[in-house]
Amino acid sequence: MIEAKSLSYRYSKGSPYALKDVSFSFDRGEICALLGPNGAGKSTILKTIIGLLRPLSGGVYFDGEEITRMRARRRARRIAYIPQHIDFGSLSVYDTVLLGRLPYFGVGASSSDRRIVDETIRDLKLEALALKPVNELSGGEKQKVAIARALAQAPELLVFDEPTSNLDIANELVLLRLIKRLTKEKGIAVIIAIHDLNLALELADRFVFLRKGRLIASDGKESVTAEIIDRVFAVTSRIVAVEDRKIILFGGSGK
Numbered sequence: 001m002i003e004a005k006s007l008s009y010r011y012s013k014g015s016p017y018a019l020k021d022v023s024f025s026f027d028r029g030e031i032c033a034l035l036g037p038n039g040a041g042k043s044t045i046l047k048t049i050i051g052l053l054r055p056l057s058g059g060v061y062f063d064g065e066e067i068t069r070m071r072a073r074r075r076a077r078r079i080a081y082i083p084q085h086i087d088f089g090s091l092s093v094y095d096t097v098l099l100g101r102l103p104y105f106g107v108g109a110s111s112s113d114r115r116i117v118d119e120t121i122r123d124l125k126l127e128a129l130a131l132k133p134v135n136e137l138s139g140g141e142k143q144k145v146a147i148a149r150a151l152a153q154a155p156e157l158l159v160f161d162e163p164t165s166n167l168d169i170a171n172e173l174v175l176l177r178l179i180k181r182l183t184k185e186k187g188i189a190v191i192i193a194i195h196d197l198n199l200a201l202e203l204a205d206r207f208v209f210l211r212k213g214r215l216i217a218s219d220g221k222e223s224v225t226a227e228i229i230d231r232v233f234a235v236t237s238r239i240v241a242v243e244d245r246k247i248i249l250f251g252g253s254g255k
Helices: 042-049 072-078 093-104 111-123 139-152 169-186 197-203 226-233
Strands: 002-009 019-026 031-035 057-062 079-082 157-161 189-193 206-211 214-219 235-242 245-253
Touching: 002 042, 019 031, 019 042, 019 057, 019 206, 031 042, 031 169, 031 197, 042 057, 042 157, 042 189, 072 079, 072 093, 079 139, 093 111, 093 139, 111 139, 139 169, 157 169, 169 189, 169 197, 197 245, 206 226, 214 226, 226 235
Parallel strands: 019 214, 031 189, 031 206, 079 157, 157 189
Antiparallel strands: 002 019, 002 057, 206 214, 235 245
């Protein structure tokens, strides 16, 4: 289980809190969506989880172990991060995915490391691209390579920061379905900051709503209501059911 307990952080003394007393949890095999407007605290939570920030109080725990107190190598073996913007330069797809094995390297990549890379490339159907430079790929292909590199780490937790922000609709759907499939098949936990509420409804099992660093709601799909959306995003909305799926329809500006 991944738990944030009374998590608080601010970037400088005297500045407003980026996070204030935020608590939530989710399990392996679940996707947790962080939702809120810009400045809500989503990126601060992700930076705390991957060890870039140490909270002023509270903490994030992985099976009871505080993540920020893990040694960097141990954290890199358990947690993989897929950033919003990806630049792998002129490395080939194969070599980029191999970088995911760095936390396990001795003097270099072992035969076991290369076997895992081969399996990961096959699993994500990247064989035809394996020798191509990543900087020659499309946006959707680059995102798949980033996920492959992360999976090569054999992580227990995947951390995504707005993974669909630079993709067209077709690639958004392909990527989100891939994330959902891998989460269930591999039994890993996923936390994702995402701006599109309807995509979040399609993807996630748990929802954490934030506004100005404060937790507004945290639960399953039942927590996604028009009232919460209005409170968090200051927009009017209504939720309709279409073929047993929730769809959010947005109205005019609210408060």
